[in-house]
Structures are given as structure tokens and as C-alpha cells.
Amino acid sequence: SSADLKQILTFCIDLAREAGKTILKGSEAILSTASDDVEEKKNSVDLVTEYDRQVEALVRDKIKQSYPDYAFVGEEETSALGTLPPLTDGPTFCVDPIDGTTNFIHGFPYVCISIGLVYKKRAVLGVIYNPMLDWLYYGVESQGSYLLKSSSSAPLKLPLAYPRHLPSLSNALIAVEWGSDRTADSTRAKSESFARLAGDGRDGQVKGGVMAHSLRSVGSAALNFAAVASGSLDLYWEIGCWPWDVAAGIVIAQEAGGLVSTSDLSLQGGEVTGDSSDTILTGRKYVVIRGIADTPNEKGGD
Ligand code: IPD
Structure with a gap:
């Protein structure tokens, strides 16, 4: 129901911000140490760090505590399994703990955590938070999507929509x-x-x-x-x-x-x-x- 989604949204926004703190700490650590914290997955351009795993564990644990009946699909857990179990029709959190891992390793500030909720194979709620810029995007089915942006004066909540016509x-x-x-x-x-x-x-x-x-x-x-x-x-x-x-x-x-x-x-x-x-x-x-x-x-x- 929309009341449930509202509550889940608040939960996911808080969770994304908390995960963001770990991502920022990880970023400082990774940029100040040698690159041996970086591991290869299927090849030398498919990378993972201990921070991807740390953030995923944090997010998975909090989700399991609050939504024990919901399924959880995380990038790192799935990569470790080597296979993605078929998605069911039940509510499923799909989480990329650090999307833009290559950027994270290089200190290029396009890094985020992505938390999506899928129900009956439809994405119904999403939170994407870039802690480097402190920009948080969220959307809920039939309720619009927004960008919460920090600014020097007051936080901004911007409704997302196309600002101008694209002729071609x-x-x-x-x-x-x-x-x-x-x-x-x-x-x-x-x-x-x-x-x-x-x-x-x-x-x-x-x-x-x-x-x-x-x-x-x-x-x-x-x-x-x-x-x-x-x-x-x-x-x-x-x-x-x-x-x-x-x-x-x-x-x-x-x-x-x-x-x-x-x-x-x-x-x-x-x-x-x-x-x-x-x-x-x-x-x-x-x-x-x-x-x-x-x-x-x-x-x-x-
Ligand atoms: C990757 C990034 C990249 C895209 C890949 C993704 P990761 O995610 O989003 O831009 O090209 O398809 O797998 O590995 O940084 O979480």
C-alpha cells in the first residue's frame, strides 16, 4: 500500500545516508593506501573492494531486521554465489552497495548506493544516494521522483521532470x-x-x-x-x-x-x-x- 511504501521510503533514505558515511570513510581510506585493497571479479575491469562488501553487509542486515520477509539481492553476495537466483514475485530489495566501484577506486566522484524495491518484477521504489556530492534521488511508483540536494542555504527538494523539449x-x-x-x-x-x-x-x-x-x-x-x-x-x-x-x-x-x-x-x-x-x-x-x-x-x- 502507499502507506507501506512511504514507511519503506523513509527507511531506505536513512539507510542510504548511513551507508553513504561508510562509503565516504572508505573513499578516504582507499585513496590514501595502495591499491591492494582492490580485487578483480570476472576480469581486471570488474572490481570490488572491502568497502563494497562492508556496505552491502550493513544494508542487508538492516533490511533483514526491518523487513525479514522481503527477499534481498545484493551485487556482492550474488557475485560471490556466481549466479543470480531467479527473481520471485515477492517484494525484493535489489541493492548495489557501491555503484561506480571503478570511480570509487580512482576518486572520481560519481559513486552512489542504489537501493531498489521490486514487486511482481516491477520496480516500485528507488533511492540513489551519491555521498560525494550529497545528492539523493528517490522515486515511488505513482508518487513522483525527487532530488534532495544540500546547498549552502537550505536543503532543496526538486521534483524531477524534463526541463525542456528535445527536438531530435x-x-x-x-x-x-x-x-x-x-x-x-x-x-x-x-x-x-x-x-x-x-x-x-x-x-x-x-x-x-x-x-x-x-x-x-x-x-x-x-x-x-x-x-x-x-x-x-x-x-x-x-x-x-x-x-x-x-x-x-x-x-x-x-x-x-x-x-x-x-x-x-x-x-x-x-x-x-x-x-x-x-x-x-x-x-x-x-x-x-x-x-x-x-x-x-x-x-x-x-
Ligand atoms: C557498474 C557501473 C558501470 C556499468 C556497469 C555496472 P559497479 O557497476 O554501473 O557504469 O557500466 O554495467 O556493473 O560494478 O560499479 O557496481
């Missing part, structure tokens, strides 16, 4: 990510898609080129969603996201008036499937998207 994809600022799959096929397909988004398509120069204003790759799936929700990015496209990367972002973007789908538009509505081979696309509702995605796992279509 050529006027867009677009987020893409390299992700951690750097195999030859994947890297080539991504590069070609990026080239089409950025390249000049006139006079047959770059086939299908839309020459968007520019591309950004800030290294956090959740913060890409948040930026799309606040209108500072117009579109975000990535292949290979997991539920903890996207659950919170989906509801925040949708509540701001955005569309979430796979890039062949087969998964309208951003159903959380747990299949990381799906591409994820979020952006403004009425942009026509052509020829962006051409990846090994892509299902084809405009």
Missing part, C-alpha cells in the same frame, strides 16, 4: 558505458554504436550517424538513470546491466516521465528480469531511436 536525437546528450565485457565482439559492437551516435551521418560519412551533441560515460548505471530523470542526460544506453544496477533507477526515471525499455523496445515498462544480457535503455518518452543498438545480444529493431 541530434540535440541529445547521451550516456553510454563500456561495461565490463571487453571481449572483441562486445567492444567492437559498442564502439560502432557509439560512433553512430556521435558521428556525422551527412553525405554518407558515418553510416546511420545521428551526431548527438555528445556522449558521456560517467561509470555508474544508477547515476545515469538519475541524470536522465533530472533531464541533464537525454538518453542512457547500456548492455549488460543487472537488477541492482537498474531497479532504483527505473522507478526514478519513470516517475520523472521517462521511458525505460530494452533498446529493441521489447521490454517496455522496464520489467526487472534479472537477465544481464538485456540491453537497457532509458530516456525521454517520445524520441525516435534508430540504429543505436547493434550488439551481439541485441534482438534487432529500431
Whole structure:
């Protein structure tokens, strides 16, 4: 019910802020010590630190205390298991304790905790908190999404919505990510898609080129969603996201008036499937998207 969601939201906001303190402490520690705190997961660009695990344990324990009947899917626990158990229809918290781990390790301030609540495979509540900037985004199904921003005078609560009309994809600022799959096929397909988004398509120069204003790759799936929700990015496209990367972002973007789908538009509505081979696309509702995605796992279509 909406009363339950309200209570869960307060809980998640407090939890995200508490986790944020550990992330900040971890950031200071990691930047002042040698990099042997960093471990590789499936390859040398898929990284984890003891702070990812610490934050996840903190969040999992608090959730288990307050919502013992809810399922919990955390990035680090799942990576350690080596497999993602199928998502059920029951209420499920999907948590990325540190989204943007690579940024965290390098001291690049696009780092957040992402807490999403999924029910019947739909994202219904999300909190994304960047402790470096002290920006907290949240959204609840049918209740809108907001950014709570600290400022020198008073805290700001900004409703998220697109500030201006986007006439075409050529006027867009677009987020893409390299992700951690750097195999030859994947890297080539991504590069070609990026080239089409950025390249000049006139006079047959770059086939299908839309020459968007520019591309950004800030290294956090959740913060890409948040930026799309606040209108500072117009579109975000990535292949290979997991539920903890996207659950919170989906509801925040949708509540701001955005569309979430796979890039062949087969998964309208951003159903959380747990299949990381799906591409994820979020952006403004009425942009026509052509020829962006051409990846090994892509299902084809405009
Ligand atoms: C990753 C980041 C990155 C995205 C990857 C994610 P992590 O999450 O969001 O931007 O490209 O798909 O897995 O490993 O930093 O939690």
C-alpha cells in the first residue's frame, strides 16, 4: 500500500545516508593506501573492494531486521554465489552497495548506493544516494521522483521532470558505458554504436550517424538513470546491466516521465528480469531511436 511504501521510503533514505558515511570513510581510506585493497571479479575491469562488501553487509542486515520477509539481492553476495537466483514475485530489495566501484577506486566522484524495491518484477521504489556530492534521488511508483540536494542555504527538494523539449536525437546528450565485457565482439559492437551516435551521418560519412551533441560515460548505471530523470542526460544506453544496477533507477526515471525499455523496445515498462544480457535503455518518452543498438545480444529493431 502507499502507506507501506512511504514507511519503506523513509527507511531506505536513512539507510542510504548511513551507508553513504561508510562509503565516504572508505573513499578516504582507499585513496590514501595502495591499491591492494582492490580485487578483480570476472576480469581486471570488474572490481570490488572491502568497502563494497562492508556496505552491502550493513544494508542487508538492516533490511533483514526491518523487513525479514522481503527477499534481498545484493551485487556482492550474488557475485560471490556466481549466479543470480531467479527473481520471485515477492517484494525484493535489489541493492548495489557501491555503484561506480571503478570511480570509487580512482576518486572520481560519481559513486552512489542504489537501493531498489521490486514487486511482481516491477520496480516500485528507488533511492540513489551519491555521498560525494550529497545528492539523493528517490522515486515511488505513482508518487513522483525527487532530488534532495544540500546547498549552502537550505536543503532543496526538486521534483524531477524534463526541463525542456528535445527536438531530435541530434540535440541529445547521451550516456553510454563500456561495461565490463571487453571481449572483441562486445567492444567492437559498442564502439560502432557509439560512433553512430556521435558521428556525422551527412553525405554518407558515418553510416546511420545521428551526431548527438555528445556522449558521456560517467561509470555508474544508477547515476545515469538519475541524470536522465533530472533531464541533464537525454538518453542512457547500456548492455549488460543487472537488477541492482537498474531497479532504483527505473522507478526514478519513470516517475520523472521517462521511458525505460530494452533498446529493441521489447521490454517496455522496464520489467526487472534479472537477465544481464538485456540491453537497457532509458530516456525521454517520445524520441525516435534508430540504429543505436547493434550488439551481439541485441534482438534487432529500431
Ligand atoms: C557498474 C557501473 C558501470 C556499468 C556497469 C555496472 P559497479 O557497476 O554501473 O557504469 O557500466 O554495467 O556493473 O560494478 O560499479 O557496481
